[in-house]
Amino acid sequence: MFSMTGAQLTISLLERQGIRTIAGIPGGANLPLYDALSRSTRIRHVLARHEQGAGFAAQGMARVTGRPAVCFATSGPGATNVLTAIADAKLDSVPVVCITGQVPRAMIGTDAFQEVDTYGMSIPVTKHNFLVREAADLLRIIPEAFTIAASGRPGPVLIDIPRDVQLETVTFEAWPEPGERDPAPAFFDADLDAAVSMIDAARRPVLWVGGGVVASGAGREILELAERASMPVTSTLMGLTAVPHDHPLSMGMLGMHAQRHTNMAMEACDLIVAAGVRFDDRATGKVAEFCPQARVIHIDIDHSELEKLRPASVAILGDVGDVLRAILPKVSPAPRQEWLDYIAALKRAFPSCIPAKGGHATPQELIRRVGELCGDTAVVATDVGKHQMWTAQSYPFRPGMSWLTSGGLGTMGFGLPTAIGAALAAPERKVVCVSGDGSLLMNIQEMATAAEQGVDVTVVLLNNVCLGLVHQQQELFFKANHFSSIYEVSVDFTRIAQGFGWKTWDLAGADDPDAVLREALSHKGPALIHVPVDRGEKVWPMVPPGAANRTMLGGENHD
Amino acid sequence: MTSPRTVLDVLVSNHPGVMSHVCGLFSRRAFNVEAILCLPLNGGAESRIWLLVNEDDRLEQMIRQMRKLQDVHDVRLRPDATETFARLGEVMAD
Numbered sequence: 001m002f003s004m005t006g007a008q009l010t011i012s013l014l015e016r017q018g019i020r021t022i023a024g025i026p027g028g029a030n031l032p033l034y035d036a037l038s039r040s041t042r043i044r045h046v047l048a049r050h051e052q053g054a055g056f057a058a059q060g061m062a063r064v065t066g067r068p069a070v071c072f073a074t075s076g077p078g079a080t081n082v083l084t085a086i087a088d089a090k091l092d093s094v095p096v097v098c099i100t101g102q103v104p105r106a107m108i109g110t111d112a113f114q115e116v117d118t119y120g121m122s123i124p125v126t127k128h129n130f131l132v133r134e135a136a137d138l139l140r141i142i143p144e145a146f147t148i149a150a151s152g153r154p155g156p157v158l159i160d161i162p163r164d165v166q167l168e169t170v171t172f173e174a175w176p177e178p179g180e181r182d183p184a185p186a187f188f189d190a191d192l193d194a195a196v197s198m199i200d201a202a203r204r205p206v207l208w209v210g211g212g213v214v215a216s217g218a219g220r221e222i223l224e225l226a227e228r229a230s231m232p233v234t235s236t237l238m239g240l241t242a243v244p245h246d247h248p249l250s251m252g253m254l255g256m257h258a259q260r261h262t263n264m265a266m267e268a269c270d271l272i273v274a275a276g277v278r279f280d281d282r283a284t285g286k287v288a289e290f291c292p293q294a295r296v297i298h299i300d301i302d303h304s305e306l307e308k309l310r311p312a313s314v315a316i317l318g319d320v321g322d323v324l325r326a327i328l329p330k331v332s333p334a335p336r337q338e339w340l341d342y343i344a345a346l347k348r349a350f351p352s353c354i355p356a357k358g359g360h361a362t363p364q365e366l367i368r369r370v371g372e373l374c375g376d377t378a379v380v381a382t383d384v385g386k387h388q389m390w391t392a393q394s395y396p397f398r399p400g401m402s403w404l405t406s407g408g409l410g411t412m413g414f415g416l417p418t419a420i421g422a423a424l425a426a427p428e429r430k431v432v433c434v435s436g437d438g439s440l441l442m443n444i445q446e447m448a449t450a451a452e453q454g455v456d457v458t459v460v461l462l463n464n465v466c467l468g469l470v471h472q473q474q475e476l477f478f479k480a481n482h483f484s485s486i487y488e489v490s491v492d493f494t495r496i497a498q499g500f501g502w503k504t505w506d507l508a509g510a511d512d513p514d515a516v517l518r519e520a521l522s523h524k525g526p527a528l529i530h531v532p533v534d535r536g537e538k539v540w541p542m543v544p545p546g547a548a549n550r551t552m553l554g555g556e557n558h559d
Numbered sequence: 560m561t562s563p564r565t566v567l568d569v570l571v572s573n574h575p576g577v578m579s580h581v582c583g584l585f586s587r588r589a590f591n592v593e594a595i596l597c598l599p600l601n602g603g604a605e606s607r608i609w610l611l612v613n614e615d616d617r618l619e620q621m622i623r624q625m626r627k628l629q630d631v632h633d634v635r636l637r638p639d640a641t642e643t644f645a646r647l648g649e650v651m652a653d
Contacts, residue, residue: 119576123583128629131576148629304623 001173006135007032007166008039010099013142015042017178019070021424023048023057027074028114030101032166034072046424046453049445051078053417055085056443058096060421063404064379064429066215068095068149069421075101076114079160080121084411087125089156091408092238093211095149096156098122102131104164118160127155132162135170146179153302154215184301184319192323194314195273195297196330199229202271202295204339207231208254210283211238211407212276212300218321219243219399222275224328230336231273232343234262236283237392238407239276245397251343252354255283256543257389260350260556263541263549265343266291274298276320279309280408285549299323351557353540354394360513363387363462363533364394369514370432370460371396373521379404379422379431383415383439386468389539391434402426413442416459420446423455431456432521437463437491447500450526457526459497464533465490472538476553477545486535497528506530564593565614566640569625570633573599573606577630581608584628590621594644605632611644 004012010033014022023046026034037045048054051073061069073082079100089096103112119131128148130141138161145157199205207226213219219242226233226249233243234254243250251262263285266272272294277283284290287309298305298312299320306315316323355362358369367390374380380395381404382388388405397403404422406414419433440461450457464471470485494504505520507513507530520529541555571577578597585592594611612618625634 120579123576123579124587129576302627304620304627306623308620 001171002175003169003171005032005036005166006132006138006161006168006170007036009135009138009170010142010161010166011036011040011043013138013176014070015040016175017068017142017146019043021046021061022070022072023054023421024072025051025054025074025078026072027078027101029075029103029163030072030078030099030161030166032163033099033101033161046449048417049448050443051081052085052413053443053446053449055082055096055098056088056414056417057421057424057449058098059085059089059094060381060404060418060423061425062089062094062096063418064402064422064425068097068146069425070097070099073098073100074114075103075118076116078114079116079118083121083125086122086156086158088406088409088411088414090125090127092406093154093215094156095154097145097149098156098158100158100160101166102160102162105133105162106164108162118158122158122160125156126158129158129160131160132165135165135168136172138170139172139176143176143179147182150180151182152184153212184322185317187316187318187323187326191314191316192326192330195316196327198271198295198297198313199273200332200334203336204269204342205229205231205271205273205336206266206269206294207233208235208272208274208277209233209239209242210236210275210277212320213239213242214276216276216301216319216321218275218324221321221324221328223247225273225324225331228328228333229331230334230340232265232340234258234266236277236280236407237405240392240397241399241401241403244399252352253392255285255549257393257539257541258549259352259354259393260541260552261343261346261352263543263552264346264350267550268342269294272296274312275324276300278305284309285543285551286547289548289550353555353557360507363531363537364390366460366531367391367394367434368396369517370434370521373518374430374432376400377429379419379426379429381405381415381419381422381431381433383433383435384410384412385436385439386464386472386537386539387434387436387462389469390462412439415439416443416450416457417446419457419459420450420453420455423457424453427456430521431458433457433459435459435461436468437461437465437487437493438467440493441491444496447497447502447526451501454525456524458521458523458529459527460529460531461493462531462533463493464535464537466535468535469539471535472542476542494528494530502526502528504528504530508532563614564611564641565618566637566644567610567612567622567625568635568637568640569608569610569631571606571608572630572632573603574630577606580628580630581625584624585621588621588624590617596644596647609637609640609643611641
């Protein structure tokens with residue numbers, strides 16, 4: 001027989017799940033949990049400076065390892081603060097288990113101090129959530145939370161534990177098994193055969209890969225299919241590490257900030273094999289006019305994504321890797337020379353504006369250079385804005401890298417705390433965070449967390465002293481009425497970072513910017529590289545919001 | 560003109576958050592639900608929810624989204640149950 005408090009039980013169950021790091025912030029309603037956590041010899045606690053930072057640190061751990069990671073927050077404002085990071089995890093399918101403290105059961109519903117309806121508020125932004133009504137329920141709920149977070153399409157799970165439940169003594173006979181990922185759903189051979197005949201019959205097929213391919217670890221299968229069937233590969237923002245950026249069949253990212261030739265190839269294709277993608281509007285543009293000539297084979301592990309936005313000729317529910325392994329031997333090898341020649345002609349007629357190699361003249365070249373210096377196993381995080389799109393376009397992505405970006409929710413402030421989480425989970429890897437001045441200010445307090453933990457995170461700050469993408473959209477679509485997008489006060493980021501205990505470098509006026517860059521990136525520990533950027537530098541090309549992907553502004557490369 | 564109606568028969572775990580999960584799904588995804596019936600079953604471990612909904616082309620997506628909810632065990636179409644709502648309507652109109 002075992003006997004312990006709900007708080008001790010929670011910590012023990014987390015230990016048994018293999019959790020070794022938890023990011024969080026203590027407060028009144030989760031103090032029993034923290035008291036129990038202080039006695040754990042296996043779990044290291046990382047004290048964040050804002051609960052959103054804790055949530056994103058957990059995301060960083062989960063995104064790098066592919067396994068559920070845990071964050072803690074107290075009731076009320078602790079819970080509301082962490083919800084943005086949880087919503088972000090929901091939209092990008094990241095397995096996070098968030099454990100919040102709640103006011104004691106007898107006080108729930110009385111508008112008690114630091115009480116909010118965390119359960120109610122978290123329903124729409126979690127995969128599932130629990131309000132723990134008695135300590136004994138933790139024996140079932142904690143393993144179940146990990147199973148739910150990791151199974152099928154991963155996602156965040158929130159467990160709200162009232163303070164008196166944390167203090168309640170529970171007696172039990174045996175430990176439950178840790179919660180593991182359920183097996184992926186089985187698929188039907190008939191669907192596979194239909195998919196194979198469609199691929200064989202297609203004259204202009206395209207493979208479209210998304211976050212589901214990365215989550216499934218199916219990059220190798222994607223390449224095999226691409227090479228066997230001579231199918232060019234395009235990617236969503238979330239799928240950029242699925243295939244090497246310089247593979248001859250790679251067409252890079254599609255959609256709002258695709259290269260012209262990529263969107264034009266999509267316009268011409270007669271079959272899309274959509275693998276682990278969800279037809280997001282940033283990728284498809286006006287969905288009714290997306291790939292007008294194409295039939296669709298849609299492979300996804302989430303049944304509700306199949307045919308949500310576009311009818312599919314064949315919809316296969318399953319793990320992308322499993323499905324591709326079953327399809328691959330059946331697909332007939334084909335050269336499809338005419339189609340590949342057509343795409344090569346598009347590339348010549350509408351050349352990429354992505355720099356061919358790194359440099360320092362433009363932010364895109366600088367990002368490319370950072371990629372060259374950081375190596376093939378780097379963890380690359382971004383915030384949200386121009387720098388994010390430039391990184392998506394110009395970073396030399398390869399399958400060994402981890403690419404951590406807020407794709408669905410588009411949360412400014414994502415980058416720094418997520419990079420910290422990644423560095424905690426993968427201390428041997430180079431972690432670089434490309435950020436912007438608007439985004440970095442939204443979670444800059446986490447510089448203290450990074451300094452305290454001594455994590456090896458390099459922030460490359462592209463500073464244009466404005467909200468860059470807002471500025472760009474105002475210029476293009478609101479007659480250059482730049483309202484509220486330009487910062488009147490220019491913040492001295494290097495001094496701020498130094499105040500947090502960071503090492504800093506500044507490319508402003510540097511005689512040998514590459515030497516500065518190399519020195520900064522070889523530093524171990526939290527480092528900031530400040531890069532002034534012209535406000536007029538745009539993200540090109542751009543499909544206007546709501547337009548079809550054939551309507552692209554800018555990005556003509558006449559060099 | 561009202562579109563044809565049908566009934567979704569949803570078998571769920573019976574605990575206080577389930578109605579929020581099911582009803583929230585409808586408002587969140589801008590699905591219409593015209594009427595709701597809910598009764599506990601099997602001594603209270605499960606509940607059966609009947610939802611009177613429009614029979615339109617979004618119905619399949621609604622069902623798939625509902626099946627993703629952890630507390631939803633089964634979702635079936637029960638077009639014959641619209642009659643029950645009609646009779647209840649007469650009772651409640653009094």
